[in-house]
Amino acid sequence: MKSDSQSVSQRIQANPAQRHSGQPNDGELLSALLEKTEDSIYFKDLDSRFLRISHALAKKLHLHRADDAVGKSDSDFFAQTHAQKALEDEVRIMRTGSALLSAEERETWPDGTETWVLTNKMALLDARGKVIGTFGISHDITAKKAAENALRLAEEKYRRIFEDAIVGIFQASPDGRPISVNSALTEILGYESPKQLLAEVSNLVQEVFVHPEQMVDLKRVLEEQGSLRGAELELYRKDRSKKSVITNMRAVRDSTGNLAFIEGTIEDITDRKRAEERVQYLAYYDALTGLPNRTLLRDRLEKALAGARRRNEKVAVLFVDLDHFKTVNDTLGHSFGDQLLQEVAERLKRCAREQDTVARIGGDEFVIALTGLRDIPDAAVAAERIMDAMTTEFIVQGRRFNLSCCIGISICPEHGANGEALVKNADAAMYCAKEGGRNAFRFFTEEMNAQVTERLDIEHNLRQALENNELFLMYQPQTDLTTGKIIGMEALLRWRHPRMGLVPPDKFIRVAENTGLILPIGKWVLRRACLEARRWQDQGFGVPVAVNVSSVQFRQEGFRDVVRTALQEAGLAPHLLELELTESLLLATGELTFPLLQELKAMGVTLAIDDFGTGYSSLSYLRQFPVNKLKIDRSFIKAVALNTDDAAITAAIISMGRSLNLKVIAEGVENEGQISFLRTHHCDEMQGFYFSKPLLANEVADKLHRNSSRAAHGHV
Numbered sequence: 001m002k003s004d005s006q007s008v009s010q011r012i013q014a015n016p017a018q019r020h021s022g023q024p025n026d027g028e029l030l031s032a033l034l035e036k037t038e039d040s041i042y043f044k045d046l047d048s049r050f051l052r053i054s055h056a057l058a059k060k061l062h063l064h065r066a067d068d069a070v071g072k073s074d075s076d077f078f079a080q081t082h083a084q085k086a087l088e089d090e091v092r093i094m095r096t097g098s099a100l101l102s103a104e105e106r107e108t109w110p111d112g113t114e115t116w117v118l119t120n121k122m123a124l125l126d127a128r129g130k131v132i133g134t135f136g137i138s139h140d141i142t143a144k145k146a147a148e149n150a151l152r153l154a155e156e157k158y159r160r161i162f163e164d165a166i167v168g169i170f171q172a173s174p175d176g177r178p179i180s181v182n183s184a185l186t187e188i189l190g191y192e193s194p195k196q197l198l199a200e201v202s203n204l205v206q207e208v209f210v211h212p213e214q215m216v217d218l219k220r221v222l223e224e225q226g227s228l229r230g231a232e233l234e235l236y237r238k239d240r241s242k243k244s245v246i247t248n249m250r251a252v253r254d255s256t257g258n259l260a261f262i263e264g265t266i267e268d269i270t271d272r273k274r275a276e277e278r279v280q281y282l283a284y285y286d287a288l289t290g291l292p293n294r295t296l297l298r299d300r301l302e303k304a305l306a307g308a309r310r311r312n313e314k315v316a317v318l319f320v321d322l323d324h325f326k327t328v329n330d331t332l333g334h335s336f337g338d339q340l341l342q343e344v345a346e347r348l349k350r351c352a353r354e355q356d357t358v359a360r361i362g363g364d365e366f367v368i369a370l371t372g373l374r375d376i377p378d379a380a381v382a383a384e385r386i387m388d389a390m391t392t393e394f395i396v397q398g399r400r401f402n403l404s405c406c407i408g409i410s411i412c413p414e415h416g417a418n419g420e421a422l423v424k425n426a427d428a429a430m431y432c433a434k435e436g437g438r439n440a441f442r443f444f445t446e447e448m449n450a451q452v453t454e455r456l457d458i459e460h461n462l463r464q465a466l467e468n469n470e471l472f473l474m475y476q477p478q479t480d481l482t483t484g485k486i487i488g489m490e491a492l493l494r495w496r497h498p499r500m501g502l503v504p505p506d507k508f509i510r511v512a513e514n515t516g517l518i519l520p521i522g523k524w525v526l527r528r529a530c531l532e533a534r535r536w537q538d539q540g541f542g543v544p545v546a547v548n549v550s551s552v553q554f555r556q557e558g559f560r561d562v563v564r565t566a567l568q569e570a571g572l573a574p575h576l577l578e579l580e581l582t583e584s585l586l587l588a589t590g591e592l593t594f595p596l597l598q599e600l601k602a603m604g605v606t607l608a609i610d611d612f613g614t615g616y617s618s619l620s621y622l623r624q625f626p627v628n629k630l631k632i633d634r635s636f637i638k639a640v641a642l643n644t645d646d647a648a649i650t651a652a653i654i655s656m657g658r659s660l661n662l663k664v665i666a667e668g669v670e671n672e673g674q675i676s677f678l679r680t681h682h683c684d685e686m687q688g689f690y691f692s693k694p695l696l697a698n699e700v701a702d703k704l705h706r707n708s709s710r711a712a713h714g715h716v
Contacts, residue, residue, distance in 0.1 A: 034066065040117070040138040042069075043124060048090050049073050051133065060109050077110050090134045093123050097131050104141065116145040168245075168266035171252075174259045176205035176215070188245065188268045190237035200238075210234035210242060222251040222262065232269075244273040286360040288338055289345035297359035297367055301419035304357070304371045305412055316370040316379035317419075319408040319426035320348070320386060323438040325364035330555040331593075332399070339396050340403075347389045351382070367423060376411055376443075383407045383441040391439065404439035406430050415444045431455065459511050461497055466524060471495050473528055474694035477703060478546070478665060478687040481679055486707045488578065489536075490546040490687060491529040492694050493521070513552050522553035523562055530570035530577060532697050537576070541704040546578040548610060551585040560599050574604030578629070582610050586625060594624065601626040608665075612653060622660055630657045632683075634668025641673035654681045 033054075034041060040057035042050055050069040058066040061077050074083035107117045117138040124133040168185025172178050178201055181194045189208065191197040201207050205215045214233060221228045227250040235243050249264035284296040292300065301317070308315045322344065329337035341364065348358045348366055357369040370382055390405045408429025416422040429444040436442070465471050471493065478488035495503045512518040526547055533545040553559065567574055579600065586593065586609065601607060608629035609622075632653050636646045650666070657664035666678050669688030678686060695703055 038140070040136075040140075042136050043133060044073075044090060044136070045133040046094065046131070047073070048087050048134065057138075060113075062110055079108065082108065089121060093121055093134055094131050097123050097125075104145070107138070115140055115142045117141060168268075169264075170204070170266065171261050171263040172204055173261055174219075176203040178204050179261055185266055188237075188243060188266060189235065190239055190241075208235050210236055218249065222249060223259070226251050235266075243268055244270045289342055289360050291345050291349075291366070292357055292359040294359065294361045297357060297361065297369065297423075298419050300357045301369050301422070304369055305417075305419060308371065308412065311372075313371070314373040314376070315412040315422070316373055316376075316382070317410045317412075317422040317426040318368040318370065318379065318383055318386070318441075319410075319423065319430040320366040320368065321406050321408075321430050321434070322364040322390070323404045323406060323434075325403075327551065327555075328401075328403075330552075336397055336399075340394065343394055343396060344390070344403075347392075348386065351386050351389050361423075367426070373411075376414070379409050379411060380441070380443075383409060387439060387441065406433040406438060407441035408433055408444065409441060410444040455511060458500075458503065458508050459515055459517075461500070462495070462508055462511060462515075462517055465495055465497070466520060470497055471521065471524065472697075473525065473532070474696060475532070475545070475700050476687050476694045477692045477707075478685055479691050481675070481683055481686050484691075484707075484710075486543060486704060487685065488544045488546055489533075489700060490580075491525060491532075491548075493525055493548075509550075513550055516552070518550045518552050519556055522550055523566075526562065526566045527569060530566045530572045532700070533576050534570045534572045536701060536704065537572070539701050539704075541701065541708070542576065543704065544576040544578050544606065546580055546608065548580045551582065554581060554585060554593070554596075560596060560603070563600065563605065564603065575606060578606040578608055580608045580610040580631065583612050597626050622656070622662075627662065629663040629665060632664065632666045634688075637666050637668045637674055637678075637688075640677050641671075647677065650677070651681050654678075654683050658682065 034052065035055050037054050038056050039054065040060060041054040042057060043052045045051055049071055050073070053061075053066050053069045055066055058064075058069060061069060063069055074086045077083075078086070102118070102120045104116060104118055107115050109115070118141045119136060119138045121134055121136040123131045124135045126132045163182055166184055168188050169182045170178060170185055171180045178198055181197055183194060186192070186194050186197045189197060191200070205212050209215060211234065214231075218228060218231060227248070229248045231247050231249070233245050233247055235245055237243055245266045246269050247264055247266050249262055252260050252263055254260040284293060285291065286293045301315070304315050307313075325337070325340075328340065341360075344364075344366070345358070345360065348368065352358050352368055352370075355371050359367045359369075361367055368382070368386070370379060373379060386407060387405060390403055393400055394403055408426040408431070410416055410422045410425040410429060412422055415425045425444040429442045433440045433442040472495075474492045474494055475489040476492060477486045478490060479485060480487050493505060493509070495505075495508055497503055509518075512521055529545045529547050533543070536543060556562075563577070563579070566572075567577060597607060606629065607625075607627045608631055609625075609627050610631045611633045612630045630653060632650055636650045636653075639646045640650050641647070654664050663684045665685035665687065666674070666683050667687050669675060669678070669686040669690045671690060674688075675686070675690060692703065
């Protein structure tokens, strides 16, 4: 084996015939190759020991000279597993005689450095073709592997981005054929997978674009600029429903500069577009009824006025407000009220012509702009038509009931030259219609405007009245008709304004109710009256105090707790508080207020029906309500000695009350004739100027003391 190795070594040296030929011999060429190459080259004998190696390999093996490797094997430089594998490969090559191995391997060098190499090994043959060893060459491909790995990672990253993106990504041919799509795009378009979309859609433009002609403009931009951003499109889904999307596209060209394909992203903006459209809609239309709102009404009204001036026509503005809608809303619920408003809107639209505008400007307030009028009476005809439509029976949530409205009318140019003035003046006319009674209409006049201005002034100042301590209570004694003894005090609300002076209750109570200010004011009245009654009790006079309760206050959520808190804070026994509720309130909200009346009755509070006789005065409903007292309205008492009808009604009320074991009190008693009539018919109690005018709180104790003294001496 040694002689064979020497012969190989000799063959590697220069051929004697070439030594003096003037050209490099094989040995010189081999030496130059082994010295200059950057590859690892080696020759091994039959025992896999190195015969010769390249300088590059020697450097990697940390040898000073390449000859230092001669006679050594892989086990002298590499780990055992590596050396053993190399030996097995070389034995297999030498056994087959001509086997060639070409493999990529991770090489760990003696200093711990790792590189990737591409290794080729083959059998080393002598001149006779006999295997005498192995030859190998390894090329360092670390940089190539790193580049490949980076490319692979980039591809994987792109693939993850492509597949996991929340926006649709696509590639398509210039004529619209889809090349690749991601899952997000298939979801946007309603397909189960990218595979299904690619199989079923042959042309994105023709089959998916709602408006295929848009692609002409998009391609022109791509040709000119190479890309486009933020183009909005409508796309068909698989089920032919539509999606709004925004797309970014890029033109990809081949090496010759021709358009190879188009790639881009598609983002679903359907929900955003709907939201934008909703916002745009709500800017001009009422969300509940779908009618134009105040903004759109203003715009349409100005256009109608401009047209009317050109054609010498008139424009009428009808301000419609429903009667007692707040009562309906508070007692039957907001969902019921909303449905009722929708029904009202439909009726108003049917009453109007195509060129007219019906708008809802808030709550139960509607405005109708009538255009093309020749005569003012035409507006009155329209108002009557609307009132007739409103009085027709409504059926909402299975309930049948009737509704009415009040309408204020202003005419251009008589009552205003612009839309704002016309609406304001029609509003003023509507309030005058309400003041005169329900289910009515009025035309605007300057007098109406003055009344509305006064009302607004009252509302503005009333908001500060509580805070500025301008409100106070007075008390009117209630007396027993038989004994003349004071058996109660009715609290009466008064308002003294520093500029307006003493404001009559009939001027500010209705404003307080319409604006909701009655709630804090009513709470203050209840608390104040209970505190005063407790003070009288502490002074030795345990007389109850009667407090009028507004329908708005009574229907507020938690009214029972308001009453309980007022009693507890004052330390007043419940039987010393009497709540006066109007007959109309009980009639309007009967079945809904009955549980609250029962709770108040159980609390120990006395309940009275105020203004009795102005409503239905039905014996059947009186039996249902847990009340203690009836108050005969002053309108009947005023002429009871002169008017036979009033006398008959008053007598009937007294008889009705006594039959139901209810106390009956007459209010507004001012003369001896009234007293005589009431005593004759056995009325229980009375109050009025005949006995006493209303008293300030600090005057009540003295009045009670004097009344008690007179009663003790039999002079009452």
